[in-house]
Amino acid sequence: MVINYTLTKEDYIQFNLKQLSASNKNRRRMALQMMVPMVLTLAIFLFYFFKGSLKVSTGIILTVLFLAWPFIYIYTFKRAVKKRLNQFIDQNLEDLNLGDKTLTITDKGLKDSESFRAFKNLYRIEESQGYYFFHQTDSAAIILPKRALSPQEDQELKAILAGYGLGAQ
Numbered sequence: 001m002v003i004n005y006t007l008t009k010e011d012y013i014q015f016n017l018k019q020l021s022a023s024n025k026n027r028r029r030m031a032l033q034m035m036v037p038m039v040l041t042l043a044i045f046l047f048y049f050f051k052g053s054l055k056v057s058t059g060i061i062l063t064v065l066f067l068a069w070p071f072i073y074i075y076t077f078k079r080a081v082k083k084r085l086n087q088f089i090d091q092n093l094e095d096l097n098l099g100d101k102t103l104t105i106t107d108k109g110l111k112d113s114e115s116f117r118a119f120k121n122l123y124r125i126e127e128s129q130g131y132y133f134f135h136q137t138d139s140a141a142i143i144l145p146k147r148a149l150s151p152q153e154d155q156e157l158k159a160i161l162a163g164y165g166l167g168a169q
Helices: 009-022 024-051 056-091 151-163
Strands: 002-007 099-105 109-111 116-118 124-127 131-135 141-145
Touching (some): 002 141, 009 024, 009 056, 009 141
Antiparallel strands (some): 099 109, 109 116, 131 141
C-alpha cells in the first residue's frame, strides 16, 4: 500500500504533545503543577471556614477555582507548548522533514524516501485519535496522519500490525 500525504506543522506539534504526555517525568511534573494550586486553594478555604469568617461569595469563588484549575492548567499548558513549538518550527523549518511524503507499507515494514524499516525493528508503534506513530527510537518516529488513509487502508494497516502482534497502542 502506497500512501501519499503532507506532513504539516500541526502534525509535528501533535507528535510532540503526545511525547510530552507519554513521559513519566513530565506527567509527574504536570500533576505537581496542577495539584499545588488546588491544595493552596483548599487550605485557604479551610482556613476561613474554621476561622468562621468564610463568606458565601468567597466560598463560591474558591470552589469554582478549585474545580476549574485542572482545565485551566491543561489548556494554558498546551497553548504554551504549541506556541513554543511553532517558534521552534519556524526557526528550524529547513531541518525538519515536513512537506509531501510517500510511505510504502508492506506486510514486512515501512519504506519512505530514506530507507526500509522492518516492523520487528521498530521501537514501538502508537495510535492516537488522528495519527499512527512508528517509533524508530523513543523520541523519533515516522508520523502518519490518519487523514491520509482511506477506511479500507486503515483496516488493512491494522490487520498487518495485528499479524505481527504489534497492534498500535
